[in-house]
Amino acid sequence: MTTISTILTAQQRRRHARVLASTLAFILIALIAYLVLLGQGSVELSPRQVIDVLTGGGSESHIRVVWDLRLPVAIATVIVGAALGVAGSWTQTMARNPLASPDILGVTGGASVLVVLGTVHSRPSFADGIPDFWWRACLAMCGALLVVILLAVLGGIGTSNRIVIVGIALSLMFQAIVAYLMRSAQILRAAEAQTWLAGSTGFVHMEVILPLLVALAPFLAIGIWCARELPLLAHDDSSATTLGVNISRQRALLLIAATGISAVVVSVVGPIGFIALLAPHLARMVARTPTPSPVASAAAGAALLTVCAVIAGAIPVNAPVGAVSSVISEGAAPSAVRALAVALGGVLAARALVVLLQEVHAHRSATE
Numbered sequence: 001m002t003t004i005s006t007i008l009t010a011q012q013r014r015r016h017a018r019v020l021a022s023t024l025a026f027i028l029i030a031l032i033a034y035l036v037l038l039g040q041g042s043v044e045l046s047p048r049q050v051i052d053v054l055t056g057g058g059s060e061s062h063i064r065v066v067w068d069l070r071l072p073v074a075i076a077t078v079i080v081g082a083a084l085g086v087a088g089s090w091t092q093t094m095a096r097n098p099l100a101s102p103d104i105l106g107v108t109g110g111a112s113v114l115v116v117l118g119t120v121h122s123r124p125s126f127a128d129g130i131p132d133f134w135w136r137a138c139l140a141m142c143g144a145l146l147v148v149i150l151l152a153v154l155g156g157i158g159t160s161n162r163i164v165i166v167g168i169a170l171s172l173m174f175q176a177i178v179a180y181l182m183r184s185a186q187i188l189r190a191a192e193a194q195t196w197l198a199g200s201t202g203f204v205h206m207e208v209i210l211p212l213l214v215a216l217a218p219f220l221a222i223g224i225w226c227a228r229e230l231p232l233l234a235h236d237d238s239s240a241t242t243l244g245v246n247i248s249r250q251r252a253l254l255l256i257a258a259t260g261i262s263a264v265v266v267s268v269v270g271p272i273g274f275i276a277l278l279a280p281h282l283a284r285m286v287a288r289t290p291t292p293s294p295v296a297s298a299a300a301g302a303a304l305l306t307v308c309a310v311i312a313g314a315i316p317v318n319a320p321v322g323a324v325s326s327v328i329s330e331g332a333a334p335s336a337v338r339a340l341a342v343a344l345g346g347v348l349a350a351r352a353l354v355v356l357l358q359e360v361h362a363h364r365s366a367t368e
Contacts, residue, residue: 085301199322
């Protein structure tokens with residue numbers, strides 16, 4: 001018994017060490033990309049010059065460029081990437097499905113519909129005198145809540161691939177609605193909405209950082225409160241229930257937390273796809289853990305989105321970071337499609353088997 005306990009303890013320590021090492025590696029990548037991002041632009045600065053400015057040195061022009069223009073963008077990029085990474089890890093573990101992320105499940109699309117509707121057609125009446133950040137955040141959260149209700153009714157908060165299939169269908173439907181709203185809008189409002197839909201951290205100002213953190217705080221608190229029982233959700237329902245986990249409550253809370261984070265991010269920088277899907281996979285593969293660690297996923301998301309922002313600033317055209325992240329993530333799309341096809345084929349095969357067994361049973365009952 002002591003030998004088994006010693007082996008399990010050693011395995012747990014090695015797993016924690018791998019998670020810590022991978023998290024530190026992602027943080028280092030994010031830090032390097034962060035310094036490079038602060039030096040990019042019409043006034044190019046080396047990492048040493050950036051560090052000099054951040055520590056109180058540098059010329060007046062360099063201080064103005066870094067602190068007033070580039071620092072809010074870099075901070076928002078890191079925060080958004082980390083938030084999307086941790087939200088993706090929660091949804092994938094909660095649903096026990098590698099395709100379950102807020103953007104794939106249609107949460108981002110539902111939030112986008114209401115924000116675009118309020119931008120291109122009529123600003124909501126309650127928004128008078130309220131900054132754009134807050135009323136867009138309210139609309140985004142209402143749209144995300146609508147998606148959660150639809151997922152619960154049509155797909156159920158379960159572990160099967162049905163919720164993923166329903167989420168993808170909802171996402172495609174919301175894309176069609178957004179396209180219709182854009183076609184029927186005035187050209188200037190459509191251009192404003194299109195800029196937001198591209199998904200960019202380049203328009204973030206320093207006064208938005210604090211409201212962003214305040215809006216993310218309650219949803220992060222919900223997820224952190226559920227973190228202790230998060231690894232138990234990776235087991236089947238019977239095992240998790242035997243271990244004392246209230247499955248329905250934990251899944252609902254984690255879905256609310258991930259939904260709220262996605263809604264806040266969408267309201268600030270627009271829809272940025274694939275980060276919430278890929279960051280948990282990247283963290284899980286590097287740390288070699290059965291489920292993605294939320295901390296490692298947050299570090300991976302921050303590193304991934306910051307690198308995408310650096311690439312967006314390095315190319316000769318003015319590309320938003322959301323477009324770059326989608327292009328970079330294109331290589332992961334075939335794997336996701338194959339996984340979805342396998343899941344869909346398994347569901348259809350199981351359903352056909354049930355129908356066949358029912359017909360055989362009915363035939364036997366009729367002959368008897």
